[in-house]
Amino acid sequence: MRTRMHRSAIALCALTAVACVTEPRATRPPEAPPPIAQEPPVATQPAPRTAESVPPSVPDRSRQVFEDIQRQQRWTRDALAARPPPDELRDVRDGDAEAISDTRKRFKRLVTAIERTTWIRETVPRALRNGGDPDRLVAAFDQAARDRNEVFAAADATARALAESRARNAISLEELRRALQETHRARQGEQKLAANLGREPASQANAPADPLQRLRTVPMPPEPPFIAATARFVSAHPAEGRALDSWPSQLAQERAQVRAAVSQLHAGSADAGVDDLGPGEDDQTLGLDDEPGGGSGMDAGMAGAPDRAGGGPAGEDGTAAQGGTAAVQVSGDLKRLLARRGPPLQFSQRPDGLTAVRYKEQRPCGVDQCTVTVDYLFNSSGRLVRSEVVKP
Numbered sequence: 001m002r003t004r005m006h007r008s009a010i011a012l013c014a015l016t017a018v019a020c021v022t023e024p025r026a027t028r029p030p031e032a033p034p035p036i037a038q039e040p041p042v043a044t045q046p047a048p049r050t051a052e053s054v055p056p057s058v059p060d061r062s063r064q065v066f067e068d069i070q071r072q073q074r075w076t077r078d079a080l081a082a083r084p085p086p087d088e089l090r091d092v093r094d095g096d097a098e099a100i101s102d103t104r105k106r107f108k109r110l111v112t113a114i115e116r117t118t119w120i121r122e123t124v125p126r127a128l129r130n131g132g133d134p135d136r137l138v139a140a141f142d143q144a145a146r147d148r149n150e151v152f153a154a155a156d157a158t159a160r161a162l163a164e165s166r167a168r169n170a171i172s173l174e175e176l177r178r179a180l181q182e183t184h185r186a187r188q189g190e191q192k193l194a195a196n197l198g199r200e201p202a203s204q205a206n207a208p209a210d211p212l213q214r215l216r217t218v219p220m221p222p223e224p225p226f227i228a229a230t231a232r233f234v235s236a237h238p239a240e241g242r243a244l245d246s247w248p249s250q251l252a253q254e255r256a257q258v259r260a261a262v263s264q265l266h267a268g269s270a271d272a273g274v275d276d277l278g279p280g281e282d283d284q285t286l287g288l289d290d291e292p293g294g295g296s297g298m299d300a301g302m303a304g305a306p307d308r309a310g311g312g313p314a315g316e317d318g319t320a321a322q323g324g325t326a327a328v329q330v331s332g333d334l335k336r337l338l339a340r341r342g343p344p345l346q347f348s349q350r351p352d353g354l355t356a357v358r359y360k361e362q363r364p365c366g367v368d369q370c371t372v373t374v375d376y377l378f379n380s381s382g383r384l385v386r387s388e389v390v391k392p
Helices: 002-027 061-081 086-093 097-129 134-163 173-197 227-236 238-246 249-267 332-341
Strands: 284-289 325-330 346-349 355-365 368-378 384-390
Touching: 061 097, 061 134, 086 097, 086 134, 097 134, 097 173, 134 173, 134 227, 173 227, 173 249, 227 238, 227 249, 238 249, 325 332, 332 355, 332 368, 332 384
Parallel strands: none
Antiparallel strands: 284 325, 346 355, 355 368, 368 384
16 A cells, blocks of 8 residues: 555656646747758859840040041042142143043042041040040141141142133032131131130149140141132132122131132232233233243343334244243233232243242231242233242
């Protein structure tokens, strides 16, 4: 009996101990699961980048600008290389249809070359301030000025030949207007650059120098290109004179210059060049040395000329008879030029048979007036063919 009670007591104690252990566990929050062991990262090769995943690269703008400049330079050199030769210009003046067609195309290319050289002169300042290569840009800037002056001379000579052609449709007023407009734009660009270069430098002592200070302006040709050619065209086509009124206001100066030149043509001014009126009763003939650049002035040029009253060492027919000399009839344009201007600085004979009579005079030079040396070229009958500014 005692043994059974003892076993019951032991069992009761055991149940009590289990209850004491179980109750606290039920009142505590569940424990967080143990952390999962992290394996070390495995080095892997990056996935290849596709065209879609590669961000677009920033283009090198300065390099692109310089490539554009070089392309315009090549185009300009090609246009200069294709300028009409002197024999083609003579055929144009004689009215040869094939020569006129070719020369007209060459003229349009030369005018476009003016536009492209002006573009270079306008682009370089912006490129310099944007951090472009200064040495290469300044060299391109200066080369564009030289190329443009050469293009001016070639295009102006071509325009004059077309305007003086016996064929009335060798050139149009619209083509001449475009040439004048490109000349006007070039002059404005140089004036704008001169204004920028004239600004006060930065006041700070440590301020970087303005890269534009390395640039230099260039003067426009002393004789405005295309004015004489346009005046000759308008004089030969009076109805076209009204079309000048429709020109844009920016060409007001050029329009005034053209009309002034037309007035001189109509007034018979020898300075602008007029049609030969034919020899008169008191015309005379000058004997000139054949050597190019020869001639020593009015007295030397008159050495072989007959006396104005008639007769003289030249012979009964009024032409120079000495060997090794050329003769020019003092009539029409040449006669009026000598009467208006007096003795010239020099007479000389050109290889193409024209006689050059040299004077000093004032002509437009950009926005100012410049003193230049001008050769007026006459044929053997005394007709003024053209005038040329003599380069120093």
